[in-house]
Amino acid sequence: MSAVLRQSGAWPARIAVFAYPLAFILFPLAAFLAYSFFWTEHGTMSYALTLGNYQRFFTDPVFLPVLWQTCVLCFEVAILTILAGYPVAYFLAGLKGRKRYVLLMLMLVPLLMSYVIKIYAIRSILGGNGVLNRTLIWLGVIDDPLTFFVFNLNAVLLTLTVLLIPFAVLPIFLSLERIPRNLIDASADLGASAAQTFLRVILPLSLPGVVTALTFVFVLAIGDFLTPQMVGGQSGFTFGRIIYSQFGTAFNWPFGAALSVILAIMVIGAIAIGTVFGRDRSAGR
Amino acid sequence: MIRDSKTPYWLVGITGLVFILLYGPIFVPIASSFFALKQGVVDWQQPTASAYVTLVSNEGILVALRNTLVVGGAAVVCSLILGIASALYVNSGRSKDRALLQFIIFLPFLMPPIITGLALLIYFREIEFDRSLVTVIIGHTVFVLALVYRTLLVRLQSLSRSLVEASYDLGASGWQTFRYVLLPNLTSAMIGAGILAFALSFDETMITLLVTGTDNTLPIRLWAMMRLGFTPDINALVAVILAFTTLLCLLAARYLMPRES
Numbered sequence: 001m002s003a004v005l006r007q008s009g010a011w012p013a014r015i016a017v018f019a020y021p022l023a024f025i026l027f028p029l030a031a032f033l034a035y036s037f038f039w040t041e042h043g044t045m046s047y048a049l050t051l052g053n054y055q056r057f058f059t060d061p062v063f064l065p066v067l068w069q070t071c072v073l074c075f076e077v078a079i080l081t082i083l084a085g086y087p088v089a090y091f092l093a094g095l096k097g098r099k100r101y102v103l104l105m106l107m108l109v110p111l112l113m114s115y116v117i118k119i120y121a122i123r124s125i126l127g128g129n130g131v132l133n134r135t136l137i138w139l140g141v142i143d144d145p146l147t148f149f150v151f152n153l154n155a156v157l158l159t160l161t162v163l164l165i166p167f168a169v170l171p172i173f174l175s176l177e178r179i180p181r182n183l184i185d186a187s188a189d190l191g192a193s194a195a196q197t198f199l200r201v202i203l204p205l206s207l208p209g210v211v212t213a214l215t216f217v218f219v220l221a222i223g224d225f226l227t228p229q230m231v232g233g234q235s236g237f238t239f240g241r242i243i244y245s246q247f248g249t250a251f252n253w254p255f256g257a258a259l260s261v262i263l264a265i266m267v268i269g270a271i272a273i274g275t276v277f278g279r280d281r282s283a284g285r
Numbered sequence: 286m287i288r289d290s291k292t293p294y295w296l297v298g299i300t301g302l303v304f305i306l307l308y309g310p311i312f313v314p315i316a317s318s319f320f321a322l323k324q325g326v327v328d329w330q331q332p333t334a335s336a337y338v339t340l341v342s343n344e345g346i347l348v349a350l351r352n353t354l355v356v357g358g359a360a361v362v363c364s365l366i367l368g369i370a371s372a373l374y375v376n377s378g379r380s381k382d383r384a385l386l387q388f389i390i391f392l393p394f395l396m397p398p399i400i401t402g403l404a405l406l407i408y409f410r411e412i413e414f415d416r417s418l419v420t421v422i423i424g425h426t427v428f429v430l431a432l433v434y435r436t437l438l439v440r441l442q443s444l445s446r447s448l449v450e451a452s453y454d455l456g457a458s459g460w461q462t463f464r465y466v467l468l469p470n471l472t473s474a475m476i477g478a479g480i481l482a483f484a485l486s487f488d489e490t491m492i493t494l495l496v497t498g499t500d501n502t503l504p505i506r507l508w509a510m511m512r513l514g515f516t517p518d519i520n521a522l523v524a525v526i527l528a529f530t531t532l533l534c535l536l537a538a539r540y541l542m543p544r545e546s
Contacts, residue, residue: 014382017374020367021389024427028408029392032400035407084306087299094292105538110307112481112534114488116504117523120511121310131313162306169303223397226491230511240399247495253407260400267397 036258045254053258063242063259070239071266073157074221078168078214080161085168085213092169093176104173111166119230122159126150126231151233159231160221167220168213175209176202208278215274219267239263311527318520336517337525346522349506356418356502357486360425361479367426368433368478369471373463376441387434394431401427402495409496416498424496425489429482436481436541440474441467477540484533487526 037049057063088107092100110118125131126149133145149155179202187197225240232241243263246256321331340346371390375383393401405424409416444467452462490504497505503526510519 013374017367017371018382018386020426021371021386021430024405024408024423025389025392028404029400031408031411032404084299084303087296088303091292091296091300106304107307109531109534110311112484112488113311113530114490114504114507114523114526116488116490116508116511117314117526118311120507120519120523121314123511124313125310162310165303165307219397223399224491225399226508240397243399243403247403247406257403257407260403264396264400267395271395 032257033261035254036261038254040252040254053255054262056255057258057262066237066242067239067262067266069153069237070222073153073238074160074218076157077160077164077221078217080157081165081168081217082172082210082213084161085165086172086210088165089169089172089176089209092173104170107166107169115163115226116230118163119159119227122162123231126155126158151231151236153232153236155231155233156228156236156238159227160224163227164217164220167216171212171216172206172209175206175212179205211274211278215270215278218270222266222270223263311523314520314523315527318517318524320517322517336521339518340521340525343518345501346503346506349501349503352418352500353487353503356421356425357483359422360429360486361482363422363426364430364433364482365475365479367430368437369475371430371434372437372441373467376438390434391431393427398428398489398491399495402492405492406495416496418497418500420496420498421493421500421502424492425486428489428492429485432485433478433482436474436478437471440471444470473540477537480533480537480540484530484537487533488530 036053037051039046039050039052092103092107095103128145128147128150136142137145149158183201184197187201192200223240225238225244228236228238228241229244232238239259243256243259246252246259318336319332319334321328321333371386375387402424405420405427409420414420448466449462452466457465488504490508493502493505494508501509507519507522
């Protein structure tokens, strides 16, 4: 088999390996891109090319503000996960031997747990009658349930942050781990205090990891529609949720496709920016 | 980077807090699944296993469970076959089409799942392929292929080239080399990647939600139930699924972790 595969001119082998990815990855994406230039009216599809969907996106007063709001939200999520994740990554990178890999594994295990279950669990904590409000009332901190985190954009922000922290820890940990020990020793030998060593040596060298983390979290947050659907309530509208509704209640597939293309462009843009500023050959995947 | 000066307490504190944030929430449904629910409030005085009993007798959930296992199994088999073929092909030389193949395989992992799901949804409608468990299997295979391919490629690249050359020198055919030299060396990576792929498929929700017809998988069923509220049988189901996923993770880690020498 590998002898066949060795010769790059072997067409049967090439067709065999390309068939599935072409048929079920590239063609669907192409169909999807094409769809964004079609239009639909009262349930009938028209395959005449139009820029109408994009025009609607840019002129309708609803969509641009929601996109902007979603970007801000996802950026805030990214910042929060980094604020929480950096100290953890720093702590893990400072551990020795087995302990740090066990802890790192424990940090990553929640990623393999069902996404829906995690959202559901956080939802049971955040609700008006949820665990958090009950505990606060029981402790006597507050008299009436707090509402600022109950099924609105703040709830989406908190939930996404908790869900995505591991994605921030991993790249930062990898970049911290790669800092040569002797650089830190040299800094100490030259009389720098621990704080100076951190600010002048460790922090700058770990920035590529931070940028990668920022990109990861942003991209994952902006494409999510389950979280806002579940904890966003009436007011917590995000771009992903609007796209999803085009394929459900609104039933306008071409427009939904156009919105998704815009989402894809945002994601590609974020990854491109992340790659340029996070030049760190192997952090992340 | 390894420090030897002692770690400040606040750093330990923040790390502990983050772990509580990550693990704390999932214990709420697990703990409350063992207690009775009265007017939407968990009665901590009344331990009961009744939620688990109702769960086993719930037809819909059992069907969803069977669907999930079928989809997971099929997606693992498909992605392993495709993953191994693509990894062998990409590893066998350098060319533009190899880079292109790798790029296409990685696309569904780079793009948000909503885009992969919607693209498949539109595509299936256009080629008039009815949505069923088959479309779900295709969607899951697309999603986990990147991971399986990557794991197998890394393992292939770590094998010495001379292994294959020696095999050819000793007169083995291409197939024999694959069967008796490469495959045994790939087994643990295949098992690890397979388990991981199964775990991902088991929990996959966003793509499934878009490409499924009337068939439910467990996460979809769960999603539908959750929108109605907080009930003991959801909690019991959550506890069972979490126990299962944790088991899968431990298994995958056993096969994929580098052996300590």
